[in-house]
Amino acid sequence: MSERLTIGFLPLVDACLPILARELGFAEKEGLDLQLTRDITWATVLDRLLYGHTDAAHLLAPLAIATTLGIGRPSQPLAAPFVLGLNGNAITLRTELADAVWPEPALGEPAAVGAALANEAHKAAANGRKLRFGVVHRHSSHNYMLRYWLGACGIRPDVDIEIVTVAPPFSADALASGEVDGSCVGEPWNSVAVDRGAGRIVLATAQIWRRGVEKVLAVKESHLAERAEAVEGLVRAMRQAGKWFVDPANKESAAAILARSEYLDGSADVIGRAIADEIVLEAGGGASPYPDFMFQYNEAANFPWISQAKWLYSQLILWEGKPFDAADATRAGRVFRPDLYRQALRGTGDLLPGASSKVEGSIDGPLAVGAEQGRITLSSNRFFDGRIFDPDKIEDYVASRR
Template sequence: MKTLINKTIQSVFLIVTVAFFQSIAAQNDPVRLGFIPLTDCSPIVMAKELGLFKKYGVEVVVTKESSWANVRDKILTGELDGAHCLYSMPFSVYTGVGGKAGSEMMIAMMLNVNGQAITLSNDFCGKVGFKQMNKVTPVVAAKLKAEKEVTFAMTFPGGTHDLWLRNWMSVAGLNQKAVKIITIPPPQMVANMKVGNMDGYCVGEPWGGVAVKQGIGFTQVASQDIWKDHPEKALVVNKEFSAKRRTDLVKVMKAVMEACKWLDVPSNRKKAAAIIGKAPYVNAPADVIEARLMGDYNLGCNQGVEIYDNDYMLFHKGGMVNYPRKSHAIWAMAQYVRFGYLKEAPNYTAIADKLILDDLYKEVAKSMNVKVPNDDMKPFALTMDKTVFDPSNPAAYLKVVKK
């Protein structure tokens, strides 16, 4: 009996010891952060390039990823600890729109607002001008009659680009069932339009600006025209990482927060454009990246230049950008109901509470003397369609927009 007890004690001791040293080893592992080649990956890339991760005492490996689906899968499996990510992706995945329902990806903080665009091919040049929403439907209808199919592209079902595209179509009065909507990774958009695989797309910069530079498309509307200061990308992390390596996550967030502040200094944007434009990162012309980072939009199609002076891509804005709001999560999920992705309304509040690490964000913000906005869960209005969204009553909003 004593021998059995001793063996049991030895086995338990061995298991506990192994678990302890595995935990220590995990804490010493570098943090693995992914990004998609887009201008708004800048907070993560510049935190690395400026030495900010080292400043806050955390080793980070930054990797370029091929698609949002790839980012999703790697975060869920733990191959990535976190990534630059579409802010609505965790809600899309959890509700089953863009992944296996119930899969949890955690939002630690927001990275930016604004800076995406609807790009149309030059087939529409001279027929639909900048922000001429009333001309979209008749032109598309004429093309459908002549060619039987019109195709638009976005980057991930239920992702931000999908939502801006569908809201744009709604404002234009375009029947979404009349056109084909496909999924294309961001850096492949321009090449696909060049060979005629789509008539238009919604994606983040610099791929709207690159289409203009290459003379294959033009900017019909920027996403900030649809909703000024809309939420866009977030730092999204693996659930286990957020729980077991909380100290490292805090360090990462502090470094990224400092990078966001740095990026909002206009004189730093030229430097940022030169760095993120390089092949290991976005691999796009630095002049295109810089121009749209500065709010200087060459629209293409002989439309001239549009200057955005207070509603271009922003990364911090005194803390207004980085706070992950539950109201924005609820809005995104309401769009899934609105556009037919979900047959029934999800438990909006419970999902937002589950996936947003707002208490952790508040802790980090306080430690860095960053003001936390007090506007969460208050009604807000979109810019283009003038709809007002009350996060405490999404059903009322849906009755209005689904009429």
């Protein structure tokens, strides 16, 4: 008899792995009956998980850390045994603003776009109306990546510009109505804004951090022991789904599944472009290829590196003005569970890194790294400004950014 697991998700392309694990039978082969619950906001996805309405969630990685640390609500420790994907977001600006900062019909260069945007932001602030950007949640990689880029380009978030929360399905509406001047959101919602003529894509967040961690599979830590076998089976099923997903021969089939009304309820053509790492930057334009716009499966992309969790912690305390706390840094790192990932995949022949942490931003690529299982070569994980993040020196890193 199958064991039921209910997973909450938002209608985004990077919810693909649990969806495909269910639809393609990979979960069933692991003895799992996956039930998927679609929501509109990250707050609701989290509430369902915390109050026991779901067993696991497609969740923002920083939100899992903030929830564990008790930031914004009483602490409830979460565990992330699986990274659902890297990259996949973009920055879309109102067309007039995009034309002012990057008139070229191509993805911009982060430093150049940032410098031009700084001029526009300072002019707008001097005229009494600050530019306003939308992100999907206060504790999201979208928020942190946007702030990282703006700060490195001389724009002070919350001082020179405003940042507000807009749920992903409403980001195009917020741009079209003029409520925000730009947004950082995952696909397909940038493309929806472009197709509606509400904005133009100027950057992919993969240009800011080439291997930026995105969503995770989150479960309540207190439930791990009783659902250990089911969680391990889900990890294996999603790895198989990821292998299928990245095969170019399956692009149209994957897009058709994700486009269904119970999942993304969107255009299979738009979803297919994201899967193929192709982006239409402006209304009426052709598709522009950007390799690794979304990054699943390859290079053990689903492995939960502790260093990724600690980078997210560094951004959390940096942008919320909190002091460094060694105990909190350790707790944040422990949200990501490479031990559970390894336990699920040992003996399968799948790729398993030998280490659980690395210096983020230090690889120009390609670089062969030690592996417990298989052979792993990592490509570039650079930040656009050339900084590196050593997870053993978080306090120094944060001090250098303040």
